[in-house]
Amino acid sequence: MSDYTHTFRAAAVQAEPVWNDAEGGVEKTIALMTEAARGGADIVAFPEVWIPGYPWFLWLDSVAWQSQFVVPYLQNSLDPSGPLHARIEKAARDLGIAVSLGFSERDRGSAYIAQSFIGRDGVTRTVRRKLKPTHVERTLFGEGDGSDIQVIDTDFGRTGALHCWEHLQPLAKYAMFSQGEQLHVAAWPSFSIFEGAVHALGPEVNVGAARQYAVEGQVFVLSPTALVGEAGQALFADSDLKKQFLALGGGHARIFGPDGRSLAEPIPPTDEGLVFADIDYAAILAAKNAADPVGHYSRPDVFRLYFDGSRKAKVVDRPLSPPASAESELAELVDG
Template sequence: MNEQRYTVGVVQAAPQYLDLAASVDKAVALIAQAAQDGARLLAFPEVWLPGYPWWIWLDDQPRPALVQRYLAQAFTHDSPAARTIAQAAAAHRIHVVVGMAEHEGDQLYIAQWLVDPRGVTLLKRRKVKPGPLEQRVFAEGGEHDLPVVDTDLGRVGALACAEHRHPLLKHAMHLQGETIHVAAWPSFSLAGIPNMSSPETFLAISRTYAVEGGCYVLAPCAPVTQQMRDLVCETPAQAARLQVGGGHAQIFSPTGDPLCQPLPPDAEGILFAEISPAAVTRARQAFDLAGHSARADLVWLDGPLSRKGNA
């Protein structure tokens, strides 16, 4: 592992909602800004391209016009949008992790994509199990969607949103020895919905991941804008449920310390932190789920996920 310190960034900004081309332009500007400020990796929120389908939380209506628009603006890996982002990563010599609604065949997936400073794809994955309401829009991923890959910065992996509440999915990732984990969240902007946790709880989940895995956790998060709210909310009750703001991006150290001064929940920007690979080594000398702290003789993953490093 390269022991030289380096800078990473997380995005707290809204996409140009349901407009893929305009959102890609904004992503390119953020990539350029991050690189200018010295970052070697920039992470975007969940389904940032072309935005999260907030209407699924507001009622049980099918919303066919919004669904068709969403499908038309979704991301594909063989598109001009993909080439533009890869070219931006190469032009600015930076790793980029993007969250998108990926369209393949007749399905949409909650997906994440890592390109390196050459514009080369290192990682593509899909959310293994979308939430119950998300299943109105998105299909499931599969056994190949828990990768951790080698990069110039160390080993990098990613999960999306509520996947971080699933102990076995997290364990499969921890066994692969991440240096950096991207915990992508859409926004913490929903109110008055039973069983929805607070922003503090979700940030605690990201923080816990860092401590359990002995790795850095980059937690990008996008605020909801008034334009997004106006587009998907049809009643005052819906508008009260989906609030403007909800951006709570953060970066956590392998000991769980927050490394950034948070932005206001409705503000946009990039948060930066310095990564020290030696801090990962120190954390795992104290506790290593894939090493001396493991008890694979008592508890283990079985089936396809056992290939992720469990003996």
């Protein structure tokens, strides 16, 4: 049974990644962890693919033009069992702060949009992958499976995480809610691509999706976002048109309560920083008393979700049938 007596302080990051530089990204991660711990935070959440930064090149030009970015991007993606991720684990242990980290995971030659949860003891509790990369992301990243729609036990109760437009997938959300989620990390890139032209990619829709997740599931939501600064624009935008497509800013970090209330004062979308909020799980009980879509407000006689949360092996080893003896082969011939 979930405990609703947890109280703690949380922080969400709004900052520019260190583009295509895993070493630099780890250093900046630890610096922000240190800042969050000094601010009294027990947990800090980082944006989608914070290391090595969101691959904005996928949205800006042809596949031929994009090819110059792919190898450096993969070279600077993280192995969650490798030494760079271990440095973040050590920092979490030294600072006594838990971390939800968004990163590009490299598994041999493949990449996945991943999130790890590292406890205050420096132990990684889980690594999950985005179930379905969005639109052009599918040209670079592979898919997760049902085991990546997960809510785990942590020092902060039942904790889960999703990336970006996974928050627009109603069935994924319902599967998360059904696992008793109390604290959720909604990790995003910046909201600066095609600004003013594609409304669905902008802050109004996507901040709204994080808020809706909070009120729909009656959970606290930490919603970190990255931003595009001059370094990112210089890397990805080699023309005035691309600079127009990829505007500076786009940071909209938020923290929402289970009634949809904003708990943290936003900072300007072009500024780096942290937003903080004090969390009290008693508020979840008040929110669920009004509407609990996986409890008293559900109608399983009308709607039910089929959810396969198992991990799928790419190779299933099956032993070959034992060879038939000469006698049995002869008997089969005679009988035939």
